[in-house]
Amino acid sequence: MGCKSTATLTSGEADLTLSKKEVLKAHHKFTPVFKTLQAKVRVVYSEGEKSQTHTVSLRMEKDKVIWINSALNLIRVMITPEKVQFYNKLDNTYFDGDFSYLSDLLGTELDYTKVQNLLLGNAIFEIDKNHYNMTVFEEAYLFQPKEQLPLFELFYIINPAHFKLNSQQLQQVTEARFLHVDYLKYQIIEKQSLPEQLKIIALEADSETIIEIELKSISLNESLRFPFKIPSGFDAIDLK
Known part of the structure; x- marks a missing residue:
């Protein structure tokens, strides 16, 4: 990995002969540890033939808050373990509620921990050797x-060279829902392994949503603020 504070996580020699215990030990070793994170994030959002690109600021206090702010403060998001809030000055709307908005967006039930894990390249649900089987699949x-749980099927693919997630997939066959997250590239920031490029594909019946995310200029453990106040006169978004 080198000693630089910022570097691309490069693959060493792949080893497909390890035991399940050895793979999980290596995987958990690279779980990022930090107090706060700040980054510039390029987001490409596609739904059907519609596509839009945004560059936003991301701030996170681990396990407590995820804060996103767009250029000119037009859109601001704050996610905590208790609720999801955002406002949009482009159409004077806001949302202040539970995780149903994000769950509908990605087609699967989410909470704060799952959203945080998804962004950090961690498994949505913890992988442990007692409850998971391991096989070698496509190197x-x-x-x-x-x-597998009654309502959905879960799959994780771990890279055999750097032991981070290549992909995590959640299928809800009866609901015709499918969430697929590919981690295309990782980076080393202050000795922590963090995603640099990821792609989220959410399918529900005939609807497909694709979110491509690139994290740049990451800094860790700085003192951060998370200002958020819904402007007066905005209209609430009703999901019912």
């Missing part, structure tokens, strides 16, 4: 629960 390690 990588595939983990899936020994007993």
Whole structure:
């Protein structure tokens, strides 16, 4: 990985002979540890034939708050373990409620921990050796629960060279829902392994949403503020 504070996580020699315990030990070793994170994020959002690109500021206090702000403060988002809030000055609307908005957007039930894990390249649900089987699949390690949950199926693919996630996939067959997150590139920031490029594909029936995310200029453990106040006179978004 080198000693630089910012570097691309490069793959060493792939080893497909390790035990499940060894793979998970290496995987958990690279779980990022920090107090706060700040980054510039390029987001490409596509739904059907519609596509839009934004560059936003991301701030995070681990396990407490995720804060996103667009250029000129036109759109601001604050996610905490208790609620999801955002406002949009382009159409004078706001949302102040639970995780149903993000769950509908990505087609699967979400909470704060799952959203944070998704952004950091961590498994949405913790992988442990007692409840998961491991096989070698397409030159990588595939983990899936020994007993898939009744409502959805879960799959994780771990890179055999750097032991970070290549992909995590959640399928809800009866609901025709599918969430697929690919981690295309990682970077080393202050000895922490963090995603640099990821792609989220959410399918629900005939609807497809694709979100491509690139994290740049990441800094860790700085003192950050998370200002948020819904402007007066804005109209609430009703999901019902």
